[in-house]
Amino acid sequence: MKKSKQKRTTIPVHKLQERTSLGIQIRNFVNFNRHDMRKLGAHRDDHYILIIQEYGYSHVNIDFKTIAIKGCAAFFILPGQVHYVPESEETAGWFMAIDSSLVDKSYQQVFEELALHQQTLLVSTEKVAQLVRCAALLCDMFDNDGQALMPGTVIHSLASAYVGIFAALYKSSNPEKDKQQLRPEIITSEFRKLVSSQFKTLKNPSQYADALSLSLSYLNEVVKAVTGFPVSYWIHHEIVLEAKRMLYYSDLTVKQIAFSLGYDDHAYFSRLFSKVAGVPAVQFRKDYRE
Structure with missing residues (x-):
């Protein structure tokens, strides 16, 4: 008798704390191991991932969007984004995993603002060489077992510099906006963070305005x-994105997903999903799993 396939009820979350106590992991790679990639599968991380590709060709799927990475390039993955690597050919580069608490808020803002239209960044060989030197120096601060050879403060300072260079490359590719927009950008960033952390409990725009001590009309503006x-x-975007993740990567019913996202009325949730996604939840699951 065949064993019944075990139901998937959650999307795996990889926790950096389980691999290192320093909040940083950095390593060089030459050709991704396909077996290892399949073993990892689609998952989330509770930390940032920064990758520099020195050469090669690969694809990464991040929240239902496939991104092609060619030649000298950089890309990032935010905490919580569901991702996997379906293809990789003759690649080499550097991988960094870093805890959110070690990423300066100004750098976080750069990455978060670019997440909606997330793309790889083509990088000059000179800039790649600069990042590679920094990454190699960081790597030298750990032994073969991943144990630190330098004080944590030194490692964290160099890691912050690396992330800063990485963020600066992305920022320079998007010309800075007028300084008069600084306050609106800060408010928008705070709002997006709040939505990301509270969308299961706060569903009404006025609740976010209250939480930020702003009028709803001003926040909307x-x-x-x-x-x-x-x-x-943005509230509906976050809710439906999480629902899509659960529909694709778990075997929970639409009703179970609705409840897990804070909806007692699963029929209302189904209507909301259809309106935002353009297809019913069940159809979305069928289309993406075929």
């Missing part, structure tokens, strides 16, 4: 000016 979309769009 600011968020729309910076992102092009109103407050309600």
Whole structure:
């Protein structure tokens, strides 16, 4: 008798604390091992991932978007994004995993602002060489077993410099906006972070305005000016994105997913999903799993 396939009820979360107590892991890679990639499968991380590719060709799928990485390039993955690598050919480069608490808020803001239209960044060989030197120096601060050979403060300082260079490359590829927009950008960033952490409990735009001590009209005005979309769009975007992840990567029913996302009325959730995603939840699962 065949054993029944075990139901998937959650998306695996890889925790950096289980691999290192320093909040940083860095390593060089030459050709991703396909067996290891399949073994990893689709998952989330509770930390940032920064990758520099020195040469080669690969694909990474991040939240239902496939990104091609060619030649000298950089890309990042935010904490919580579901991702996997379906293809990789003759690649080499450097991988860094770093705890969010070690990433300066200004650097976090750079990555978060680019996440909606997340793309790889083509990098000059000179800039890649600069990052590679920094990564190699960081790597030298650990022994073969991953144990630190230098004080944590030294390692963290160099890691912060590495992340800073990485963020600066992305920032320079997107010309800075007028300084008058600084406050709106800060408010929008705080709003997006709040949505990311509270979307299961806070569903109403006015709740976010209250949490940020702002009027709803002003919050809407600011968020729309910076992102092009109103407050309600981002709340629904986060809810439906998480629902898509659960529909694809777990075997929970639509009703179970609705409850896990904070909806007592699963019929209302189904209507919301259809409106935002353009297809019913069951159809989305069928289409993406075929």
